[in-house]
Amino acid sequence: MDLNDKKILVVDDEQEIREVLSTALGHLGYETATAADGGEAIDLIDRRHREFAVIICDLKMPRVSGDQVVDFVARNHPIIPIIILTGFAQLDMALDHIRMGAFDYMTKPFKIKELALIVQRALRYRALKEEQSRYQEYLVERIREVTSELNNSVIQSVGALIMAIEEKDIYTRGHSHRVAFYASLMAENIGLSVEDKKNLEYAALLHDVGKIGISDQILNKPGRLTNVEYEIIKSHPGKEVKILEPLSFLRHILPIIEAHHERFDGTGYPNGVAGEDIPFMARIITACDAYDAMTSDRSYREPLSPAAALEEIRSGSGTQFDPRIVTAFIDTHRQLLREIG
Ligand SMILES: [Fe+2]
Known part of the structure; x- marks a missing residue:
């Protein structure tokens, strides 16, 4: 008017x-x-x-x-x-x-x-x-646009960096991008908001960025890791937080990234938190991460078939994984198989 x-x-x-x-x-x-x-x-x-x-x-x-x-x-x-x-x-x-x-x-x-x-x-x-x-x-909107463009370009740069690191190793090639892809399908299936979906995808993409600080010999070691080596591997979520902390626009997803190796029964790392104390989105990433690790070729074993990996996820319900996430993952997996034929 x-x-x-x-x-x-x-x-x-x-x-x-x-x-x-x-x-x-x-x-x-x-x-x-x-x-x-x-x-x-x-x-x-x-x-x-x-x-x-x-x-x-x-x-x-x-x-x-x-x-x-x-x-x-x-x-x-x-x-x-x-x-x-x-x-x-x-x-x-x-x-x-x-x-x-x-x-x-x-x-x-x-x-x-x-x-x-x-x-x-x-x-x-x-x-x-x-x-x-x-x-x-108009100014607020413009600042929002510019900030989001800037943030996206930082994410893309970090994504490119991750790709470059994963490229060095045929066993982890594309891992973070696949985990982010599975996580985005899960987000749609669960009905997360646009904002949460974006946060989940960022967290999934960046979840292993801390491995930059871990030597290739340990990361790609065929066979069993020694206790000392395993302790070093377990330090990567902490390293992630240190690496990403200066990026203030990612600060709210750091607890998700840090918790991606926690287990639902509390026996995970780095903090041994359990159940609902693990951020919800971290629980989603844990399942996607495990599924991709199982279905990928590794230096020390053959990849599992999608059905066998899904069975492993199912059997980890309540111990490694949140049962609700497992149910959603089974649903999403069905859709994924339908889509990729
Ligand atoms: Fe990890």
């Missing part, structure tokens, strides 16, 4: 003043609505605030007075300017109301010319405020 199509709300307990004001404003080309006291005015503004361009409000009214109307508008609809109507004796009070958020005041009796000027000024002020708030919204 254009500002010119809006009405001026006249609030005064004296019918005569309401009529004089409405007639005068009518002559000046404005449409008006009236309220006979503060209560009626607040009710009207509450229900139909979009209709009003400016409010002219008497201060002294029985029951609900003008200061309550000023307070209500300042709190709920600060875009609507309020002009206080006051007698000379109440000038101090009028100034107090301007401090509370009223736009200006007009003393009774008033001249039409004065009324015309003050209403014009109020309308100009309102138009400026609307312009300002539109500009602010």
